[in-house]
Amino acid sequence: MLSNQNNIDKLTLHLKRDGFPVQQIYRILPNKNQCFDYVLEDLEIPQNRIDFYTNSLQQGEYLLVINSTESQIKQIQAILEFLNMVDWEIYYTPRAYQVNSSKFDDFTLFDDSIYSMILN
Numbered sequence: 479m480l481s482n483q484n485n486i487d488k489l490t491l492h493l494k495r496d497g498f499p500v501q502q503i504y505r506i507l508p509n510k511n512q513c514f515d516y517v518l519e520d521l522e523i524p525q526n527r528i529d530f531y532t533n534s535l536q537q538g539e540y541l542l543v544i545n546s547t548e549s550q551i552k553q554i555q556a557i558l559e560f561l562n563m564v565d566w567e568i569y570y571t572p573r574a575y576q577v578n579s580s581k582f583d584d585f586t587l588f589d590d591s592i593y594s595m596i597l598n
Contacts, residue, residue, distance in 0.1 A: 483540065485563070486540055488561060489557065489558070489561060489563065490505075492557045498553060503543070503544050504544075505542055506535060506541040506542070506543065508535050508538045508540060518531055521569065521571050522571050551568065
């Protein structure tokens with residue numbers, strides 16, 4: 479979870495500068511969408527983590543989901559370390575490309591890739 483929009487903007491700027499496709503980044507805003515759990519279920523996130531993320535979003539935190547290939551994860555990790563963002567998780571989600579974007583309000587669409595990183 480990220481505590482403010484500034485952290486999301488900073489990370490997104492670095493990813494974009496390094497050539498990462500920004501259309502593979504989901505930004506889930508606090509209190510903007512009440513179907514957090516459905517979104518995370520579609521990504522096949524474990525239920526205990528869905529509960530954590532949903533509670534954090536309801537308390538005003540931001541969630542950033544980055545859909546990436548295995549090779550892109552190394553690029554993202556380097557940027558996260560540079561920005562001193564150390565609390566994140568990786569989930570293998572073979573259905574990431576099938577996520578129904580109509581459930582999202584303020585999100586960018588996923589590309590066809592197989593890994594999702596969740597910053598928390």
